[in-house]
Amino acid sequence: MARLRLGPLLRYVDGSTATVWVEADRPCTAEVRCADGAKGTANTFQIAGHHYALIPVTGLRPGTETAYEVRLGDSGAPVWPLPDSPFPPSTIRTPGDGTGEGGGNDEALRVTFGSCRWAAPPSDEHDPVGPDALDTLAARIATGTPADRPDVLLLLGDQVYADNTSEATRRWLAARRNLADPPGDQVADYEEYTHLYYESWLDPEVRWLLSTVPSCMIFDDHDVIDDWNTSEAWLAEMRATPWWRERVLSGLMSYWVYQHIGNLPPAELERDELYATLRSTPDGTDALRAFASASDADPGATRWSYRRDFGRVRLLMIDTRAARVLDEQNRAMIDPEEARWLRQQALDGVGGASGMGGEGGSGSTGGGYDHLLIGTSLPWLLPHLIHDAEGWNAALCRGERGARWARFGENLRRRSDLEHWAAFPASFDALTSLIAEAGTGPGAPATVCVLSGDVHHAYIAEPTWPDGGGPESRVLQLTCSPVHNSIPASIKLGFHFGWSRVGRALGRRFVRHGRSAPAAINWRKTGGPWFGNQLMTLTLRGRSAHVRLDQAQVVKGVGTHLKTTQESQLS
16 A cells, blocks of 8 residues: 655645645555545656655635545545644635636735745754744644635745754764765765655644645755855866765755645646656656756756746746856856746736736736745845945956955855855846836836845845836845754844944945945845744735744743744835
8 A cells, every 4th residue: 555755745726726746655646635526636756766746636616725635546545634633634725716826906815935944853852943933833823713824835945954964864874874975964865865855844743834835945055055056166176076966966856856846837837848758757767867967067958947926926936046157257146048037027917018928827917916026045135244245255256356366255255155146246236127127117016025035034125226216116125034943143243233334334345345336226124133933924915015024932831833023014
C-alpha cells in the first residue's frame, strides 16, 4: 500500500480549480476527493527514487470552502487527514466571484508573507532562535475565525538552508558519509535536499498550514548556498571545486520539484514541456538533471519568475538569484529577457497597454489591476547607508578606482553580503522606472508594493520622486524576515545606524568615492525596524490596502502566539 511521504501542499486555487502537491513512497495514482464532490487524480512521476504528483482538482464552486482528503493507489483508505490529527480538516477555499484567484472588488484578499525559515526543532526541544512564526500562524488559524486565515502565503526565499544544517541533520549526514570531505555538514546531493524538505515541512503545524492555505514560493541564496551568484569571480571559484556542480544541480532539481511547479497555474503546467516529459517517462531524473544543467549554464535558459493574478491584484514574483548577469561591466539582477518579461507583465492592462500577452492562469485580469505586488527576495529599498555602500562597492568591483580597490571590493562584497538591488545599479534604476511607469496614468493601481525578506528584520519604506513627480500609485517597500531565524545584536545596531542621519551622510561619502551617481529617488523609513520571528499580512479590498505585522512570542502560561506589533492603512 502506498504511503504519504510528504504533503499535501495546497498550491494554486481559483474559482473552480486547485492543485495539490504530494510525495508518495512508491509509484501510484494520487487522488484528491472533496466533500462537495470536486476531485482530481494524477499519476506520480519519479525523480531519484522519489515519487511525486501535482493533482489538479476540478469541479470546485466559487465562494465555497470544502474539506478534502488524499488517497494513494487502490487501497481506498485516505492517507490524509492523518488519524487522530489535532487540527481541523484541510480545506480548499475558493474566491467568491469565480473569475480568478482573489475575488471581486468587495471581497478582501489577505496576503501573508515572509522569508528565511530555519527548520524548527521538535516541540519538546529547546528552540535556540525562538518560536516559529509559521507554527504560531497555524495555531491561530486552527483555533481562530475565518478572518485569521490568509488567502495566500508568499514564502520569499530560504525555505530550506542547504549551507546551515541543524544538529539533527548533521547527525543524519554523518551516518551517510564522511563529513571531513567537502561540502562537510552542508547538503551535497538530491537525496540530502529531500531530507531538508522533510525536516522543514513535516513539522506538524507547518504541514497542516501548507495543506490548507495556498502558497507561492521563490528561492533565495540559502536554498542553494550563501551568496549564491554574488559575482563572476565567486562563481568561477565555486565551479572549480569538486562538489559544487552536484550541489547546484541538486538544488535546482529539488527546487523545481518541491517549490516551482506548484507556483504555476494548471493551464501553464499543461504547456510545460519538461513537466510533460517527466510524467511520460518511468524515471525523469536524467531529464530534470539536464534541465538544471542548462539553467545553471545560461541564466536566460529558464524563467523561474512567474505571475499570478488574484482578481484585481497582480503578483509578479521575480527570480533575483539564477537570472543574474555577473559580468562586472554589465552586471544585472535579471537578464535582458527576464527584464522584458517583467516589464510586459507589469504593464499588461495598465494605461491602455492591454493585450501584451499576459499570463497567470484563469485569474488573469486582462483589464488592469487595483494593486501590484512585486515579490523579490532581496529588498529594493534598503537603509540609505547600506544602499550607498552597495553602489560604492559595485563601482569598486568594476574598476572605477583601479585593480587594488577592485580586489578589496570583491572581498568586502562577499564578507558583507553586498548583493541587493543597490549592488546592481542599472537594475535598481530600471526597476524604479518600471514602478513609476506602472503607477502612472488612467489605469494606475492604487498601490505598488515591493514585498521582500532576506535581511532578518522588518520595515516599511516609502519613496519620493524629484520635484514632486513620480507615480500616482502609492509605492511601498514592505520587508519581512525572518520567519524563524536570528540576527546578531551588532547587525541590529548596523541597520538602525543605516537609517540615521549620520549613516546617510556617510553613505554620500561612499557615493563620491566610488564616482557613482546618487539614486534618482529618495525614500524614508515609515515603520520599523522590527526584529524577531515575524510575518506581514496585506489585506486588499477594492482599492484599499492595509498592512499588519505579527511577531511570534512566548507567553508564560499560555505558550506561543502571534502578537500584532504594527498596523497601517496604506490606501
